[in-house]
Structure formats: C-alpha cells, structure tokens
Amino acid sequence: MESRAKFLGHSLHQILIVFPLGLLVTSILFDIVGALTSNAELFRVAYWMITAGVLSGVLAAITGWIDWVAIPPGTRAKAIGLSHGTANSAQLALFGISWWLRFSGDPGAPGVAAIVLSFLAVGVGGFAAWLGGELVGRLGVGIDHGANLNAPSSLSGKPATDTPNPLVEAVSAAPTQQKAA
Numbered sequence: 585m586e587s588r589a590k591f592l593g594h595s596l597h598q599i600l601i602v603f604p605l606g607l608l609v610t611s612i613l614f615d616i617v618g619a620l621t622s623n624a625e626l627f628r629v630a631y632w633m634i635t636a637g638v639l640s641g642v643l644a645a646i647t648g649w650i651d652w653v654a655i656p657p658g659t660r661a662k663a664i665g666l667s668h669g670t671a672n673s674a675q676l677a678l679f680g681i682s683w684w685l686r687f688s689g690d691p692g693a694p695g696v697a698a699i700v701l702s703f704l705a706v707g708v709g710g711f712a713a714w715l716g717g718e719l720v721g722r723l724g725v726g727i728d729h730g731a732n733l734n735a736p737s738s739l740s741g742k743p744a745t746d747t748p749n750p751l752v753e754a755v756s757a758a759p760t761q762q763k764a765a
Contacts, residue, residue: 587726588654589647595726597651600644601716607637608679608709612702615694624692631691634683634702641676645669651726659733661723664715671712678705 587595611633618626652665678701685698719725723735736742 587651589650595647595651597644597647598720598726600640600647604637604641604644604676605709605713607633607640608675608702609706611637611679612699612706615699615702619699624690627686627694628692630702631683631686631694634679634686638676638679638683641672641679645672645676648672655725656733660735661719661725661733664719664723665725668712668715668719671708671715675705675709675712678702678708 587597589596591599611630614626614630614633618624618630648665648669652662652669655662655665682694682698682701682705685701686694689695689698718737722737723733725733735745
C-alpha cells in the first residue's frame with residue numbers, strides 16, 4: 585500500500601519521523617550527562633530538544649494519520665497502525681508533560697518527575713517504533729502496491745507471504761475418502 589502523503593515520491597511520514605525520534609531520544613542523553621556533571625546548560629539543551637521533538641512529532645503524526653486512514657479496514661495493518669499511532673501519541677503526551685514541568689520551573693534544573701516522564705516516554709516510543717517497523721518492514725505499508733496487509737507477525741517465524749487462505753484451509757480440513765480396494 586503506497587503512502588498517501590508523499591514528497592518527491594517518498595512517504596512524508598517515514599521522512600519526518602527521524603526528527604522527533606532523534607531529538608527526543610537524544611534529549612534523555614543530555615539529561616543523563618547533565619545529571620552526572622551537574623551542568624544546567626545540558627538540561628537546557630534537553631529542554632529545547634524536547635520542544636523541537638514534540639513539535640516535529642505532531643507533524644509526523646499528521647502524515648501518519650493520513651496514511652493510516654487509507655489502510656483498508658479489517659486488516660492486521662489497520663489494527664497495528666492504530667496501536668502505533670496511539671503509542672506515539674502517548675509518547676508525545678509524556679514528553680509534553682515533561683516539557684511543561686521544565687517550562688514551569690527552571691529548564692536548567694528539571695525535577696525528577698520531568699526526567700522520569702522522559703525516560704518513560706522513550707520506552708513507549710521504542711514499542712511504537714517496533715510497531716512502525718512491523719507496518720513498513722513486514723506489512724509493506726507506505727512502500728508500494730505489492731504490500732500484504734494480512735501478513736503474519738514477524739515474531740511468528742513465518743514468511744510475510746504466508747497468509748492464511750480460508751479456501752485452502754477448508755479443503756485440507758475436510759476428511760479424505762478412501763476407495764475400497
């Protein structure tokens with residue numbers, strides 16, 4: 585299934601997700617180093633990374649929603665896409681709360697709650713990223729017309745082309761009749 589939101593023939597969602605992903609994950613690295621060195625400037629850098637990450641995440645979410653709406657209902661891809669979008673929305677909300685806590689106080693000295701929320705958000709984001717990989721790498725969403733929207737999970741060990749066929753299953757489940765000799 586091809587992406588509906590494209591730029592120069594490429595999926596905008598897949599282009600845009602690298603910005604929030606890189607910014608938000610890197611923000612916690614600045615928090616860690618800021619905490620280890622007691623350097624307020626590093627916490628401020630994390631604050632601005634979260635700012636840019638949440639804003640760019642909203643743009644990525646809009647293009648993801650445009651693609652998700654085009655996925656046929658009743659497919660495994662539609663359900664996974666909903667979970668992917670929900671998890672990413674939760675990640676943005678958690679980072680947004682972390683940002684608000686930093687903004688309300690001193691961005692150079694965030695409280696424990698702000699940092700814990702950022703770490704939790706990265707965990708949720710990791711799950712969301714895995715789901716996104718399942719959509720693109722396994723189900724071919726946003727790739728081309730040859731996508732298999734009902735491919736089994738990559739965790740099943742089956743190839744993506746191993747799609748259940750109700751007719752074949754019904755015939756093989758029917759009892760075989762043997763001719764009398």
